[in-house]
Amino acid sequence: xxxxxxxxxxxxxxxxxxxxxxxxxSSSVPPxxxxxxxxxxxxxxxxxxxxxxxxxxxxxxxxEAEFKKxxxxxxxxxxxxxxxxxxxxxxxxxxxxxxxxxxxGKGTTLSVSS
Amino acid sequence: xxxxxxxxxxxxxPVGSPxxxxxxxxxxxxxxxxxxxxxAGRGLQLLFYSVGIGQISSEVPQNLSASRPQDxxxxxxxxxxxxxxxxxxxxxxxxxxxxxxxxxxxxxxVV
Numbered sequence: 744x745x746x747x748x749x750x751x752x753x754x755x756x757x758x759x760x761x762x763x764x765x766x767x768x769s770s771s772v773p774p775x776x777x778x779x780x781x782x783x784x785x786x787x788x789x790x791x792x793x794x795x796x797x798x799x800x801x802x803x804x805x806x807e808a809e810f811k812k813x814x815x816x817x818x819x820x821x822x823x824x825x826x827x828x829x830x831x832x833x834x835x836x837x838x839x840x841x842x843x844x845x846x847x848g849k850g851t852t853l854s855v856s857s
Numbered sequence: 858x859x860x861x862x863x864x865x866x867x868x869x870x871p872v873g874s875p876x877x878x879x880x881x882x883x884x885x886x887x888x889x890x891x892x893x894x895x896x897a898g899r900g901l902q903l904l905f906y907s908v909g910i911g912q913i914s915s916e917v918p919q920n921l922s923a924s925r926p927q928d929x930x931x932x933x934x935x936x937x938x939x940x941x942x943x944x945x946x947x948x949x950x951x952x953x954x955x956x957x958x959x960x961x962x963x964x965x966x967v968v
Contacts, residue, residue: 777957786863786947786959787901833901837957844891844916845949845957849900 745770747836749848757856762806762821764851766834769815776817777835777845778808787833793817804828829855859884863948863960870967876921876935878963880948883929889951890931892923895962896944907931943967 750765768774775794779787791802798810808819817834831852835845860883870876882888892904903916905923913923920939924932931948948960 779959784945784962784964786961787949788959789957792956835901844903844906845901846903847893847901 745774745836745838745846747834747846747848749832749834749851751851752849753852753854755854755856756824758826759823762819762824762828762853764819764832764834764853766808766817766819766848767815768817768834768836770836770838772838774836774838776808776810777837778802778806778817778819779833779835780804781831781833781850783830790819790832824853824855826855826857829853859950859952859958861948861950861958861960863963865963866961867964868966870938870965872940872967873937876933876938876942876965878933878946878948878965880931880933880960881929882950885929885950885952887928890925891949891951891957892931892933893947893949894944895947901947905933938967940967 746769748767777792778790780790781787790806791800793800793810801807806821808817810817831850833850834848837843837845863880889908891906893901894904895901905915907913907925910925921935943966946963949957951957
């Protein structure tokens with residue numbers, strides 16, 4: 744069975760500071776990993792995904808994540824936070840089989856202060 | 858281009874009333890379709906998924922059901938809503954191997 748654990752339900756940073764959102768996964772088969780962002784009362788927007796190519800994945804809005812198999816992690820980072828980054832972030836996992844769904848973590852709310 | 862439509866955007870229903878939420882996909886054929894529910898503090902819970910017309914898999918026992926009457930249509934239903942059915946419902950489809958796109962969601966409040 745696959746699962747995702749997001750460490751920290753709420754992260755607060757100052758504008759211009761480093762953003763680090765943590766995600767650890769559990770999977771018995773090679774995983775495919777995703778980060779999504781959700782703004783209030785909206786659907787999910789894909790930030791980036793790892794599908795067994797380069798382990799350092801660059802996404803939209805200056806975010807990136809690194810797949811570390813030895814640590815079973817896929818942490819999301821951004822060098823400098825903007826006020827517009829305040830949202831809820833979800834890490835998700837799936838694997839290589841037709842029809843499989845995304846399994847999500849419980850989410851991390853990012854707050855950015857000026 | 859491929860798009861996903863979900864409606865209504867918001868819905869307030871009394872306890873015991875029926876429910877029907879619709880999701881349609883354009884620009885593709887035979888998509889894998891999914892219904893998720895998001896409740897406060899619980900992340901996104903997979904409710905149902907479908908790999909084809911009439912093929913529905915349920916992930917959790919609940920008061921809801923799903924149907925796929927057409928290739929690009931996925932419907933979430935209930936005969937009698939409970940207070941615990943309140944939440945944000947998201948439809949999604951899977952494309953190009955491992956891409957997933959989500960609809961804009963339906964905020965359901967059961968009163």
